[in-house]
Amino acid sequence: MTTPTVPTAHLHHVGVQTFDLDNSLAWYRDFLGCRPTWTAETFSELTLSRLPGVSRITEIVAGAVRLHLIERTTRVRERGPEDRVQFxxxxxxxxxxxxxxxxxxxxxxxxxxxxxxxxxxxxxxxxxxxxxxxxxxxxxxxxxxxxxxxxxxxxxx
Missing domain, CATH: 3.10.180.10 (2,3-Dihydroxybiphenyl 1,2-Dioxygenase, domain 1)
Structure with a gap:
């Protein structure tokens, strides 16, 4: 049996959830040299269903590194269970x-x-x-x- 050829994908961005977009923007600017490229404040039904409480998304870029900072209004300031499967x-x-x-x-x-x-x-x-x-x-x-x-x-x- 022949394995089908699958087109190679490349990493476009990493999404980072935050409760304080301005704090994250400042830190990533100063630590990685990131600059913002766009901000969204209106979202599709899909985005709203996947990210309850989303208020803003800003893309930041430094070289080949692209991050989407996702501000959410739901505040849970604690580390999740260490035994869960996650990135x-x-x-x-x-x-x-x-x-x-x-x-x-x-x-x-x-x-x-x-x-x-x-x-x-x-x-x-x-x-x-x-x-x-x-x-x-x-x-x-x-x-x-x-x-x-x-x-x-x-x-x-």
């Missing part, structure tokens, strides 16, 4: 080990500035290096969502 994190690659260190330092600087309301006050992890020389650390955005930053030397991994 666990998003990983962004940097070009040098120094950039990895700088990105972690920037997170700490932005947190210490007091300009942002963080849902969870967890600090970034330390930078770890695996047996193949891949380096990475994890941090949380202002909404408590996990982001991994990685440096992969000379590899397409």
């Amino acid at each position: 666990q994190h998003v990983c962004l690659a940097v070009d040098t080990p120094e950039e990895l260190v700088r990105r972690r330092e920037l997170w700490q600087e932005l947190y210490a500035s007091g300009r942002y309301d963080f849902l969870l006050p967890d600090p970034p992890s330390g930078i770890v290096t695996d047996a193949e020389g891949v380096r990475s650390f994890y941090c949380l955005d202002v909404n408590g969502l996990e982001i991994e930053f990685t440096y992969v030397p000379g590899s397409t991994r």
Whole structure:
């Protein structure tokens, strides 16, 4: 039996739910250099049924990274059950080990500035290096969502 050929898909954007769009916009601007490209305040019935309480959606872009920040009026400020099936994190690659260190330092600087309301006050992890020389650390955005930053030397991994 022949496996059918399926066209290759590519990642268009990642949707990020937030209770404070302005806080998220400021943090992603200052941390990733994102800029807004559009905002919507009216929605289809499908969107309203999938995202109860949605009030605004803003797309932000930095290089090839595209995020849709989805503001919802329903406020539940707690971490969900750790044993549920969910997207666990998003990983962004940097070009040098120094950039990895700088990105972690920037997170700490932005947190210490007091300009942002963080849902969870967890600090970034330390930078770890695996047996193949891949380096990475994890941090949380202002909404408590996990982001991994990685440096992969000379590899397409």
